[in-house]
Amino acid sequence: MLKAVRLFCRKTSPNLIRRLRHTDNSSIDNRSPSPSLGRDSTISTVYNFPALSKSPSGLPSVKYAVADANRYETNVTTLDNGLRIASEKFFGDFCTVGVIISGGPRFEGKYTSGVSHFLEKLAFMSTQKYENREQIIDSLHEVNAICDCQTSRDIIIYALSCRTSGLERVIELLSETIFRPKLLPEEIEGAQAAIFNEIDDLKNRRY
Known part of the structure; x- marks a missing residue:
């Protein structure tokens, strides 16, 4: 476990490590998340990471390819x-x-x-x-x-x-x-x- 933590620290930016050190774990556990968003909102608020339950903003909507059934008529x-x-x-x-x-x-x-x-x-x-x-x-x-x-x-x-x-x-x-x-x-x-x-x-x- 200690080796995994050291490896994580070597590959993580100093600013993020500094923020994690000063974060009160008890405040994370005791914070009540929004009923509609769930725990993703808590993690997003503490670490400024986008919640995985939401679509990223600023991206165009997805357009799926449609197969053309009449492309090759026999x-x-x-x-x-x-x-x-x-x-x-x-x-x-x-x-x-x-x-x-x-x-x-x-x-x-x-x-x-x-x-x-x-x-x-x-x-x-x-x-x-x-x-x-x-x-x-x-x-x-x-x-x-x-x-x-x-x-x-x-x-x-x-x-x-x-x-x-x-x-x-x-x-x-x-x-x-x-x-x-x-x-x-x-x-x-x-x-x-x-x-x-x-x-x-x-x-x-x-x-």
């Missing part, structure tokens, strides 16, 4: 073949385009469990137009694009982000990846090895 269009397209206006040099497919573990009842995870790992590999993944990566670099594939319980998402000037190319690449993949044996073996590594990693984790 337009859904249904083509003659039943394909639904959701689009949003976006200003800038980059855009994102993706395809959402009804798939995932929910639909694996008639197939081998885990096949959706394999499809995720095999995304953006060799296709009828691109001989290997390296060619796909080179094509993506030309338009500053990145690719991603994710699966959840009931959907599979293929997505690409690129410069707006490369939109046609990434749409073609999406079509190749979804409809014309080669699914070579070595690619399937690589996907299997990646999945086994993920399973081993989960087993070795300690939560």
Whole structure:
């Protein structure tokens, strides 16, 4: 306790220490605070500190940010073949385009469990137009694009982000990846090895 008092004295201004020394503790305890303000008024009177129960004076009133619900309006269009397209206006040099497919573990009842995870790992590999993944990566670099594939319980998402000037190319690449993949044996073996590594990693984790 004595060390704490010394530390407080070293970090406190001399004027405040002098006022605290000459303050009669009994007068603080015996002073009856205002019923409306409570004990904060007593402390504020003795030490000239602003009461925490009052808002500081001289400050502007708080204005809270309001979220604009209509900032990005999504337009859904249904083509003659039943394909639904959701689009949003976006200003800038980059855009994102993706395809959402009804798939995932929910639909694996008639197939081998885990096949959706394999499809995720095999995304953006060799296709009828691109001989290997390296060619796909080179094509993506030309338009500053990145690719991603994710699966959840009931959907599979293929997505690409690129410069707006490369939109046609990434749409073609999406079509190749979804409809014309080669699914070579070595690619399937690589996907299997990646999945086994993920399973081993989960087993070795300690939560």
